[in-house]
Amino acid sequence: QxxxxxDPGPLSVPEGAIVSLNCTYSNSAFQYFMWxxxxxxxxxxxxxxxxxxxxxxxxxxTAQVDKSSKYISLFIRDSQPSDSATYLCATxxxxxxxxxxxxxxxxxx
Amino acid sequence: NAGVTQTxxxxxxxxxxxxxxxxxxxxxxxxxxxxxQDPGMGLRLIHYSVGAGxxxxxxxxxxxxxxxxxTEDFPLRLLSAAPSQTSVYFCASSQDGNTEAFFGQGxxxxxx
Numbered sequence: 001q002x003x004x005x006x007d008p009g010p011l012s013v014p015e016g017a018i019v020s021l022n023c024t025y026s027n028s029a030f031q032y033f034m035w036x037x038x039x040x041x042x043x044x045x046x047x048x049x050x051x052x053x054x055x056x057x058x059x060x061x062t063a064q065v066d067k068s069s070k071y072i073s074l075f076i077r078d079s080q081p082s083d084s085a086t087y088l089c090a091t092x093x094x095x096x097x098x099x100x101x102x103x104x105x106x107x108x109x
Numbered sequence: 110n111a112g113v114t115q116t117x118x119x120x121x122x123x124x125x126x127x128x129x130x131x132x133x134x135x136x137x138x139x140x141x142x143x144x145x146q147d148p149g150m151g152l153r154l155i156h157y158s159v160g161a162g163x164x165x166x167x168x169x170x171x172x173x174x175x176x177x178x179x180t181e182d183f184p185l186r187l188l189s190a191a192p193s194q195t196s197v198y199f200c201a202s203s204q205d206g207n208t209e210a211f212f213g214q215g216x217x218x219x220x221x
Binding site: 004032043049100101102 | 113140142144149150151152153154157159165167199201206207209210212213214215
């Protein structure tokens with residue numbers, strides 16, 4: 001079983017939609033969770049960083065961690081064509097970042 | 110603000126050839142790492158280093174070597190290239206391995 005599972009999509013939504021991106025993880029000891037955004041032919045960039053359970057909001061983006069179900073979510077409100085990218089969830093093990101497969105998101109104008 | 114710089118951006122190799130992918134960072138980060146990215150597989154860790162002179166294996170280390178003689182540089186060596194090593198390679202650095210990782214722009218490698 002992979003440590004972090006993520007549906008690769010692609011996910012296609014109209015401009016203005018609310019987007020929900022999700023991952024599950026296997027090890028209940030994981031405490032730190034991240035979302036990276038990767039534009040085509042670029043390196044990933046950190047979007048959100050959360051610790052343990054709960055929500056974290058940054059503008060149109062909300063990261064949510066549910067440790068009881070080992071579920072990580074990223075919500076994007078009022079999605080824009082510029083949000084079209086691959087979104088990778090990740091978790092920190094000692095000295096290692098473990099990534100999900102990444103979900104390709106396309107926001108149509 | 111250079112951040113993490115990878116060279117070359119593109120490379121085509123013949124099976125059996127060797128080469129070195131270069132990675133340099135100017136943020137004085139202790140932790141550096143190499144990932145490969147394949148469709149549907151996400152980023153998989155090849156090797157990492159927690160400081161100069163210290164390296165360790167990640168999830169997919171076979172066929173690759175690394176060394177860390179300085180804080181700034183972390184080259185990745187392909188010993189004898191195979192078509193299975195066709196991939197996009199990313200170098201990353203962070204302050205200590207438990208904080209935000211900064212990625213380079215990637216090297217697209219094709220082995221024919």
